[in-house]
Amino acid sequence: MYYILYALIWLFTWLPLRFLYLISDISFPVVYYIVKYRRDVVKVNLAKSFPDKTEKERRTIEIKFYRFFCDLFVETMYEMHISEKEIRRRMTFGNIEAILEQNAKNKSVMIMTAHYGNWEWTLAFPKFLPESYPSNPIYKQLRNKQFDKLIYKLRARFGALLVEKRDLLRVMFRLQKGNEVGNFWMISDQTPNAFSIHYWTNFLHQDTPAVFGTEQLARKFDYPVYYAEINRVKRGYYHCEFIPISVEPTKTDEFEITENYMKLLEKTIQGHPEFWLWSHKRWKYQR
Numbered sequence: 001m002y003y004i005l006y007a008l009i010w011l012f013t014w015l016p017l018r019f020l021y022l023i024s025d026i027s028f029p030v031v032y033y034i035v036k037y038r039r040d041v042v043k044v045n046l047a048k049s050f051p052d053k054t055e056k057e058r059r060t061i062e063i064k065f066y067r068f069f070c071d072l073f074v075e076t077m078y079e080m081h082i083s084e085k086e087i088r089r090r091m092t093f094g095n096i097e098a099i100l101e102q103n104a105k106n107k108s109v110m111i112m113t114a115h116y117g118n119w120e121w122t123l124a125f126p127k128f129l130p131e132s133y134p135s136n137p138i139y140k141q142l143r144n145k146q147f148d149k150l151i152y153k154l155r156a157r158f159g160a161l162l163v164e165k166r167d168l169l170r171v172m173f174r175l176q177k178g179n180e181v182g183n184f185w186m187i188s189d190q191t192p193n194a195f196s197i198h199y200w201t202n203f204l205h206q207d208t209p210a211v212f213g214t215e216q217l218a219r220k221f222d223y224p225v226y227y228a229e230i231n232r233v234k235r236g237y238y239h240c241e242f243i244p245i246s247v248e249p250t251k252t253d254e255f256e257i258t259e260n261y262m263k264l265l266e267k268t269i270q271g272h273p274e275f276w277l278w279s280h281k282r283w284k285y286q287r
Contacts, residue, residue, distance in 0.1 A: 020074040038279040049204035064274035094241040114189035115277035117230035126159035137185040215257040218249040
């Protein structure tokens with residue numbers, strides 16, 4: 001099954017991106033009006049997150065989100081054949097110097113980001129770094145081993161050294177012991193496990209449990225923390241800006257890093273809400 005799926009995507013993504021966007025445009029009414037993929041979840045999330053907006057305004061965001069969702073799918077698959085030259089043109093990074101400055105001090109960096117914009121294309125980050133400074137996205141292994149194999153192959157294509165979530169602490173100790181550095185990308189807008197909730201905050205007008213692991217690791221290893229703000233410039237083009245959250249995490253108060261990240265993400269979402277992944281169940285638990 002894996003080889004059939006891989007072959008289909010391999011053939012499909014040889015098409016130029018402009019043609020893939022035509023497929024995305026055709027897919028939108030199917031996903032939105034016929035399949036109605038998680039529309040109830042999206043509708044509830046938007047209603048609670050934007051209580052001051054009218055139903056018509058929220059419906060506009062909802063439709064824009066599903067159009068972008070279809071774009072995101074074809075863009076992610078397009079990674080299979082996109083050239084280094086093209087990805088460097090379509091995915092740009094700002095304030096890389098801040099990351100490199102920390103690496104030059106022999107310090108690893110914790111990069112907090114979210115399911116916003118095309119977070120998958122940020123995996124091209126190694127192409128903007130010296131070879132001695134790796135990019136280490138953290139991922140959770142998928143239950144379906146064949147699909148996991150496909151996604152892993154796509155994500156590692158540009159030289160990212162992926163670290164499985166369960167191995168993260170061991171890898172960080174190994175790098176520290178070997179006097180090496182890493183740049184750890186943490187998807188930090190997920191819902192923590194019910195038994196791992198340490199901090200609640202007000203996020204998009206709702207009580208929200210926040211992922212606390214990145215802050216814990218940053219304070220433990222004294223690694224600077226940056227927020228990777230991903231914005232869509234136009235269709236098929238993105239820019240990621242590295243915004244410092246804390247360059248001296250051991251001097252911060254408990255939960256300060258986590259709270260600052262959540263505020264930065266909230267501001268990003270409020271600016272262009274259609275580019276956040278509204279279809280995931282972010283608010284499963286109550287305080």
